[in-house]
Amino acid sequence: MNEKFAPKIVGFLCNWCSYAGADLAGVSRLQMPPSLRTIRVMCSSRVNPLFIIRVFLIGADGVLVAGCHPGDCHYQKGNYQARRKFAILKNIFENLGLESDRLRLSWISAGEGPGFAKVITEFTEKIKKLGPNPAKEEVFL
Amino acid sequence: MTKVLKTNKSVEEAVKELLKFLLKSGKVKGVFTLRKINGNGAVAYSLITSLDMLKDAVPLFPLMPANAGKLLSNLTLRGSVVDPVVAVVRPCELRAFIELVKRKQGSLENLLLVSSTCAGVYPLEMAVNGDIDKKLSQYWDATKRGEIVPDTRPTCMGCEHFLPYTADITVTLIGKKDIDNQCEIFLNTEKGQQFVDGIDGEFVEGKLESEEVVSMRNKRKDEKKRLFDEIGIEKFGLKGLIETFGKCIGCHGCSKVCPICYCNLCYSDSKTYEHKPSVYEMQLKRRGGLRVPPDTISYQIGRLTHVGISCVGCGLCADVCPANIPISTIFLKVGDSVQKMFDYLPGRDVEEQIPVTTFETDEFVEVED
Numbered sequence: 001m002n003e004k005f006a007p008k009i010v011g012f013l014c015n016w017c018s019y020a021g022a023d024l025a026g027v028s029r030l031q032m033p034p035s036l037r038t039i040r041v042m043c044s045s046r047v048n049p050l051f052i053i054r055v056f057l058i059g060a061d062g063v064l065v066a067g068c069h070p071g072d073c074h075y076q077k078g079n080y081q082a083r084r085k086f087a088i089l090k091n092i093f094e095n096l097g098l099e100s101d102r103l104r105l106s107w108i109s110a111g112e113g114p115g116f117a118k119v120i121t122e123f124t125e126k127i128k129k130l131g132p133n134p135a136k137e138e139v140f141l
Numbered sequence: 142m143t144k145v146l147k148t149n150k151s152v153e154e155a156v157k158e159l160l161k162f163l164l165k166s167g168k169v170k171g172v173f174t175l176r177k178i179n180g181n182g183a184v185a186y187s188l189i190t191s192l193d194m195l196k197d198a199v200p201l202f203p204l205m206p207a208n209a210g211k212l213l214s215n216l217t218l219r220g221s222v223v224d225p226v227v228a229v230v231r232p233c234e235l236r237a238f239i240e241l242v243k244r245k246q247g248s249l250e251n252l253l254l255v256s257s258t259c260a261g262v263y264p265l266e267m268a269v270n271g272d273i274d275k276k277l278s279q280y281w282d283a284t285k286r287g288e289i290v291p292d293t294r295p296t297c298m299g300c301e302h303f304l305p306y307t308a309d310i311t312v313t314l315i316g317k318k319d320i321d322n323q324c325e326i327f328l329n330t331e332k333g334q335q336f337v338d339g340i341d342g343e344f345v346e347g348k349l350e351s352e353e354v355v356s357m358r359n360k361r362k363d364e365k366k367r368l369f370d371e372i373g374i375e376k377f378g379l380k381g382l383i384e385t386f387g388k389c390i391g392c393h394g395c396s397k398v399c400p401i402c403y404c405n406l407c408y409s410d411s412k413t414y415e416h417k418p419s420v421y422e423m424q425l426k427r428r429g430g431l432r433v434p435p436d437t438i439s440y441q442i443g444r445l446t447h448v449g450i451s452c453v454g455c456g457l458c459a460d461v462c463p464a465n466i467p468i469s470t471i472f473l474k475v476g477d478s479v480q481k482m483f484d485y486l487p488g489r490d491v492e493e494q495i496p497v498t499t500f501e502t503d504e505f506v507e508v509e510d
Contacts, residue, residue: 049446050408053439059427070502080500085446087505088479088497092445095475097378104510119510139430140383141438 007127009035009120010055011064012047013108016074018066020110030117033124036064043067044105045078049089052103059136062102062127066119069107079107101130144334145347146326155324156200156229156255156312162340163227164192169253169336170224173213174200182271186212188226200229200255201314203280203293204273205262208400208455210237214247221250227336229255231262232305233455236488237400239307240451243495246403253336256305257312258354260284261297265460287316287353289360296456296469299365301358304349306489309333316353372470382438385471388464389437395458395468401448401487409440441468445475450496451487452476 013019019040025032037060041047044067052063065086067079086105093100106119135141148155163169176187177197185206189195209230216222230238235256241247260280267273276292283290289298305311311327314320327349328334377385393410396402414436424431452472459469480486483496 050439050443053442053446057439058424077500080502081497083505083508084497084500087482087508088450089446090508091479091482092442092449092475095375095478096382096442097375098382105508106510123510134379137428138379138383139428140387140432141435 005128005132006033007035007061007124007132008037008059009062009064009123009127010060011036011038011066012041012044012051013038013064014044014067014074014079015040015042017068017072017110018044018106018108018116021066021108021112021116024110024113025116028113030113032117032120035062035124035127036120043073043075043078044082045075045085047082047085049085052089056098056102056133057135057141059133060102061130061133061136062104062123064104064106064119064123066106066108069109072109099130099133102127102133142346143349144328145345146328146337146340146342147345148324148326148342149322150324151322152312152314152317152320152324153199153201155326157195157198159255159310159326159337159340160198160200160227160229161192161195163253163336164190164195166339168225169227171222171226172198173209173216173226173228173230174198175202175204175206175229182268182274184268188216201257201312203260203262203277203290204265204268205231205234205455205457206265206268208237208398208457209234210239210241210453210455211398211400211403213238213252214241214400214403217247217250217252221248222252225251225253225336227253227255231259231455232256232303232308233259233300233453233488234400235305235308236302236453237455239488239491240401240453240495241403242491243493244403249491253310253332254305254308255310255312256308258305258315258349259297259300259303260315261290261293261300261303262456263292264294267292281320284314285316285318285320287357289357289364294456294460294469295368295467296454296459296473299361299368299473300454301361301365302453302486303357303361304354307491309336311349313349313351315357316351368470369474372467372474374471374474382441385466386437386441387432388466389441390464391434391437391440392463393440394461394463396444398457398461399444399448400453400455400457401451402444409436409443445472448472449476449479450483450485452480453487 310333454473456469
């Protein structure tokens with residue numbers, strides 16, 4: 001395995017919970033790998049499956065979708081719908097023989113700074129084991 | 142047990158007779174069916190109001206020039222038909238229409254839906270080069286014997302949902318040895334019974350789910366399994382996808398004919414992905430080359446996420462593909478798997494909610510980390 005490989009993870013963080021959780025992890029000066037590229041969305045259900053497919057094919061080593069815990073959604077039910085959409089996408093990835101392990105859905109609340117750091121650390125480790133996304137160098141996508 | 146109208150005519154004739162009766166008696170004002178055009182072999186869906194034109198109707202012709210579900214949606218998008226119209230469609234077309242009605246893209250009001258136990262349709266290519274007329278006797282032979290008709294669309298040969306779910310009237314074809322001089326028309330709903338009230342013929346009781354139907358379903362299931370094993374998409378990976386969709390010329394014909402793809406402003410047809418030169422430069426720096434037009438794979442996977450849940454497997458997408466990509470089989474297989482997650486069958490019942498519009502609070506915890 002390439003020791004120098006530094007994964008790039010694109011994270012869609014919901015404005016009300018996970019983004020604030022990331023903020024808290026930052027101001028608490030918690031240590032975590034600098035692998036995340038954050039995109040703030042108003043709700044995890046705003047993440048169109050196309051966004052995930054798109055960043056995966058462009059070459060993101062991992063894609064994280066994070067939102068409020070079930071029942072805590074700012075919009076009552078957004079995260080439940082996000083979970084359904086995510087489950088469908090994951091199923092499609094598995095059906096087509098694509099690496100569905102590069103996709104992750106996590107619930108992180110605004111108060112879970114350490115939880116956020118843990119998710120990022122864990123996910124980065126997992127991606128390191130998987131290696132770089134082969135889509136990165138494909139020409140004929 | 143269902144009420145059955147029995148007549149001593151060939152199926153083709155009996156159905157035409159039924160349409161004629163409905164139109165003549167004024168019970169319906171229009172007939173939506175396949176019709177021969179100009180006598181040069183062309184067959185197209187038509188909306189007919191004159192009895193004279195009904196002569197050229199070929200309601201059971203084994204061809205699907207367009208998915209009638211989409212056409213019925215076009216007709217009823219801005220409001221239901223004012224006067225009653227009878228529509229003769231195939232089971233998958235009916236299912237597609239139901240899916241569209243669920244999406245508020247059509248209305249079932251004032252429509253009398255007639256369907257049949259479907260033996261499949263031939264690819265469009267055969268209608269264009271004229272082979273279809275030579276195949277007709279073979280088609281009806283196999284149908285009578287209750288066998289899968291060879292050379293029909295691959296997804297037709299592997300279709301288990303050939304029994305219409307929501308039709309008011311169903312004509313039985315599969316495994317009926319004497320369809321040349323006898324016809325059984327099942328009146329599934331009260332609406333169906335009311336409409337045929339007063340027609341010549343004998344009324345008996347019957348069961349739609351006959352032995353022939355069960356045996357055909359088993360044959361189709363085996364064929365479906367064979368089809369899915371053959372395509373082997375779970376081994377695709379990125380390499381396989383590039384190989385399969387590398388042939389794509391980006392015409393987006395598959396989405397144009399797809400009954401479920403109804404958005405009139407498609408993301409993939411928009412200018413969203415027409416980037417500034419700097420974006421291409423960034424990509425090129427890393428890859429050393431770029432396919433033009435790009436995004437064939439994101440287009441196909443994206444379409445899978447959008448329509449997979451409601452794919453009825455009509456097979457039109459593969460039929461119109463100029464690059465001969467077996468899209469319909471891929472979509473049917475992935476669609477099947479996605480639909481199974483929710484125990485959902487597109488077009489089974491208009492009251493059944495589309496899974497992506499609803500949720501359970503305690504499900505799919507396995508996808509969370």
